[in-house]
Amino acid sequence: MTISRDTKILIIDDDEQIREMLRDILEEITGHPIDEAMNGVEGLAAFESNPVDLVITDILMPDMDGIEMIIQMRRKYPDIKIIAISGGGRARQMDFLKIAVKAGALRILPKPFTPKRLLEIVTELLETSTESQV
């Protein structure tokens, strides 16, 4: 993987276990702590106080769901890269992920997913970012 050690990532998910799993995978490649939030409201606030290169967000969350969060974040920060994840046996996950793309997510990832697949998508997005900056 060719992700810069300076890369900052924010994980937004109301499921502590999912956050922990994502954190473990991503901290291994960034080498530093990953920012976390439990819902869209907290996610937006976390981003405002500490902007990141990549946001990974769940869809179904309390107080502000992932779609609303993506819409609001995209409105304020048009260049932000967002990956939407959802599912875990819940109904209609693909419908939600399709809406997430319309809202502004650049990649979607239905649950369950493998660490390998997550890293592929994260790398792909962040490399695109590096290339576009060159």
Add this chain to the structure above:
Amino acid sequence: MPNKSGLIPVFSLGRLFGRKKKKASKENRSPQKGGAARFFNDGDLDDFQDLLREQCRTESSLGSAQIIDLTRVRDYFGDKWPSKEKKIHAYVRQAIERRLSEKDMYTLFKDERYIIVFSELTQKIARLKCGLIAQEISKRLFGSDTSDFLDIISGTINKKGKFSFNKMSSKPDTDWKEASETTTVELPGDLSAPKSAPTPEHKRPGRSSDDDWSFAPGKKINESFLYFSKTDKVSGISFSDFQSVYRPMWNTEHKAISAYCCIPARIDSNGSTLIGGAAMPLGHASPENAILDQFVLQRIVSDLIKIGRDKRKMFLVEPVHYITLNDPKLHAPFLELCRHIPQELRKLLIFEVLGLPDSLPSTILARIMLALKPFGGAVSVRRRLDASDLAQLHDMGVNAVGADISNYAAPEEKIIKQMAGFCESASMANLHTYIHGLRSVSLISSALGAGFTYVDGDPVMSVIDLPKPLSPFDLENLYGPMLTTNT
């Protein structure tokens, strides 16, 4: 100026609001088509009145006029009003047009006031309709349904097309006759005597069958069953003040708004529109609930007949309290009203039994199911969101189970966990599920994720005064307003 009676002659409107009578140019005299209703721009008041007079000459019904006044909204925004004015008027027009028919018309005048003429409604129903419009506007602008910023002024139209306005009376007029005399009728048997369909011996004298009940729109069902002269002793609220409205329900599997739950509503003395439990703060165990249940059912029967006549496809939901069905004195008049539901339309009616005790009385519930089933296409039961006794409901003949979280103040995180548990239990019992009163988009998306079949709440669609034909609705509609703003 208002005369002694407090009424304002129609043609003094211009003076009252400081406008000069203006002759519109010929090209400006046509109303703009705004949605289905006719809309006139500010400055076209003369044309509006010309059309009103014309309408009064040709229409048998005079209708009702209402003013929605945004003056205090303008004052609230102060210096920011000019930058927000256009957008706010767009919201207001949208909220108004959603609720007008082709024969209705409205005009903007003096910048912040809308006169709306409902061609076929009584003043009481028109007032309620404007209350719903004001509620939608308030929610959109202020995030709550406070009526603090929107004034509604009710008026009447006379045969010459003149209209008069006065501030809403704290006690609206009543459409209902008082139940002065009780007609002797043969009442249905006890709930303990299950039957699959109404039997001839239960029919009223002079009617050959349930199906030939000639219930013309506007005609009232036997009012001897209704007690609208009563006033609730605890709250002091008069039952004659009630109207009913519909909460649109989204069928998430069929991706359509296909059911409408009928609920009581009233305007309080402050002009606020109160809906459901807020309209009548009774406990579920109060026998007064039976009055509202009958009231709502009467409305539903009337609307079902119209739906059948127009061959429209939708379900209507009748919430009925457990006490109405379990109390021998209360269930007989209710079931008698049920007999007025034409047989061929019963499949479109869903009963929702609410107010059940926490400890589910299975034998009584089974009898209730047997009593209701002949009159509706399905029977659902409302339970608490944390109920754990759903497994036995299917065996009692219940088709669906749901909850109402309109007044449930728990954090969303907790509600979401309970929704998931509720749907899992219902699924194991092979029951459809529904949930009323979802207050946010995040709760709605989580309800879908949990697997609820029917969901409702303001983010889906605001309460409306008439059920509308089945209309497609899915995630794109839910997030549509936000996505549109984004692009």
